[in-house]
Amino acid sequence: xxxxxxxxxxxxxxxxxxxxxxxxxxxxxxxxxxxxxxxxxxxxxxxxxxxxxxxxxxxxxxxxxxxxxxxxxxxxxxxxxxxxxxxxxxxxxxxxxxxxxxxxxxxxxxxxxxxxxxxxxxxxxxxxxxxxxxxxxxxxxxxxxxxxxxxxxxxxxxxxxxxxxxxxxxxxxxxxxxxxxxxxxxxxxxxxxxxxxxxxxxxxxxxxxxxxxxxxxxxxxxxxxxxxxxxxxxxxxxxxxxxxxxxxxxxxxxxxxxxxxxxxxxxxxxxxxxxxxxxxxxxxxxxxxxxxxxxxxxxxxxxxxxxxxxxxxxxxxxxxxxxxxxxxxxxxxxxxxxxxxxxxxxxxxxxxxxxxxxxxxxxxxxxxxxxxxxxxxxxxxxxxxxxxxxxxxxxxxxxxxxxxxxxxxxxxxxxxxxxxxxxxxxxxxxxxxxxxxxxxxxxxxxxxxxxxxxxxxxxxxxxxxxxxxxxxxxxxxxxxxxxxxxxxxxxxxxxxxxxxxxxxxxxxxxx
Ligand code: 3NM
Ligand code: MG
Numbered sequence: 001x002x003x004x005x006x007x008x009x010x011x012x013x014x015x016x017x018x019x020x021x022x023x024x025x026x027x028x029x030x031x032x033x034x035x036x037x038x039x040x041x042x043x044x045x046x047x048x049x050x051x052x053x054x055x056x057x058x059x060x061x062x063x064x065x066x067x068x069x070x071x072x073x074x075x076x077x078x079x080x081x082x083x084x085x086x087x088x089x090x091x092x093x094x095x096x097x098x099x100x101x102x103x104x105x106x107x108x109x110x111x112x113x114x115x116x117x118x119x120x121x122x123x124x125x126x127x128x129x130x131x132x133x134x135x136x137x138x139x140x141x142x143x144x145x146x147x148x149x150x151x152x153x154x155x156x157x158x159x160x161x162x163x164x165x166x167x168x169x170x171x172x173x174x175x176x177x178x179x180x181x182x183x184x185x186x187x188x189x190x191x192x193x194x195x196x197x198x199x200x201x202x203x204x205x206x207x208x209x210x211x212x213x214x215x216x217x218x219x220x221x222x223x224x225x226x227x228x229x230x231x232x233x234x235x236x237x238x239x240x241x242x243x244x245x246x247x248x249x250x251x252x253x254x255x256x257x258x259x260x261x262x263x264x265x266x267x268x269x270x271x272x273x274x275x276x277x278x279x280x281x282x283x284x285x286x287x288x289x290x291x292x293x294x295x296x297x298x299x300x301x302x303x304x305x306x307x308x309x310x311x312x313x314x315x316x317x318x319x320x321x322x323x324x325x326x327x328x329x330x331x332x333x334x335x336x337x338x339x340x341x342x343x344x345x346x347x348x349x350x351x352x353x354x355x356x357x358x359x360x361x362x363x364x365x366x367x368x369x370x371x372x373x374x375x376x377x378x379x380x381x382x383x384x385x386x387x388x389x390x391x392x393x394x395x396x397x398x399x400x401x402x403x404x405x406x407x408x409x410x411x412x413x414x415x416x417x418x419x420x421x422x423x424x425x426x427x428x429x430x431x432x433x434x435x436x437x438x439x440x441x442x443x444x445x446x447x448x449x450x451x452x453x454x455x456x457x458x459x460x461x462x463x464x465x466x467x468x469x470x471x472x473x474x475x476x477x478x479x480x481x482x483x484x485x486x487x488x489x490x491x492x493x494x495x496x497x498x499x500x501x502x503x504x505x506x507x508x509x510x511x
Pocket of ligand 1: 142
């Protein structure tokens with residue numbers, strides 16, 4: 001049977017979610033809004049009540065010609081003639097469910113690991129509910145939060161199997177993340193067939209509207225995917241474009257919205273002005289929706305993160321994601337404290353970053369492979385070779401489906417497909433606070449004006465900044481970090497309008 005899994009409604013009968021609504025009415029409203037398959041999930045009612053409610057819902061789903069499944073209870077499914085059953089890992093085993101339900105029934109299995117998913121696919125499940133995507137109050141005892149990264153690994157493994165199985169993602173799915181989940185979990189292999197939703201529809205004031213909104217979001221790519229698809233691989237073709245992009249910044253004066261730490265706010269605003277961008281240093285998430293409409297970009301730099309600041313970041317992140325405005329994430333000191341490690345997790349689960357920039361310690365922490373205890377916000381002693389760094393940025397960029405760059409004496413940048421090393425810059429940059437943060441500001445301004453290739457935009461920003469640093473350091477009147485700072489601003493200002501060449505030549509490709 002051909003089943004449309006794209007918007008999968010899973011019901012919940014707890015008063016906290018239903019909020020006085022009648023469940024059967026909610027299901028009908030959701031069907032009007034466009035859900036394509038329904039599962040009745042009720043963990044507490046007595047069997048007689050389960051059968052009564054299931055019958056009532058089934059009458060409605062039959063009218064809308066949408067399949068109806070029962071969670072866990074094969075007996076209830078058989079009693080009312082439901083089209084299928086969904087079982088978790090602790091429920092009846094798949095082979096027995098199939099034997100009882102028959103070969104035409106739709107049988108789904110919850111899987112949260114590659115092994116569970118492969119076993120269920122081999123066992124003949126029709127679809128898998130993959131999760132938990134994000135922490136959700138609807139199901140608090142979930143086994144593991146796998147995120148889009150975990151879903152992606154499971155999908156990759158399934159794609160290598162002969163058995164074909166459909167998949168839906170579940171856990172914390174709502175209108176703010178539906179498009180991103182589908183976008184980020186997909187790679188070269190087939191992505192998710194749909195998203196399963198409980199509270200975002202059942203708990204909505206207007207379930208029909210909520211379902212219809214989700215349906216339309218699922219049907220189109222996220223705003224931030226509408227650019228960044230042009231992929232020239234040859235550096236010789238890419239590099240001559242760098243000065244052109246720098247010029248575009250000066251000509252278009254894009255708004256560069258910085259939510260950055262208090263140590264560098266003034267410096268970052270001056271750097272933005274020097275390259276011709278228009279900075280606004282607003283930490284207030286509530287004004288981000290208005291700012292996001294102005295066509296600029298956003299920097300989220302968590303250098304002095306607080307719980308309140310984190311909420312502001314999330315608000316702004318969602319506003320820019322909704323508009324497709326580029327967002328750069330600078331996870332300053334990511335591995336230094338548990339507060340910061342949690343902030344990284346919350347932000348990565350809360351929205352999409354077009355570009356992530358960090359030093360070695362930060363990028364390894366974001367990747368979740370950190371063996372380095374960061375001391376303060378500097379990177380700590382390097383533990384990785386150049387090849388390892390290149391592999392790391394590539395892996396993270398492929399996982400997040402974005403652009404990642406790691407700063408250091410040599411910088412590494414990747415979009416998961418193309419990976420380059422950049423050898424420009426000067427050691428004075430390491431003696432001035434905020435030079436890393438303001439490189440983030442620079443790259444964000446470049447992203448705002450060059451959306452057709454995010455990697456090239458980021459590369460151009462890095463090259464311009466680091467060549468300006470080389471030229472500043474080479475000035476006769478520059479003797480150290482103090483005199484270097486004003487010279488850096490001057491050089492960036494001069495480079496705006498002219499083509500530029502670094503002291504160490506251009507760039508070298510990484511393996
Ligand atoms: N199963 P909401 S998470 C029923 O991870 C269910 O297997 C999950 O609810 C799993 O859409 C979940 O309200 C609840 O977050 C999802
Ligand atoms: Mg179950």
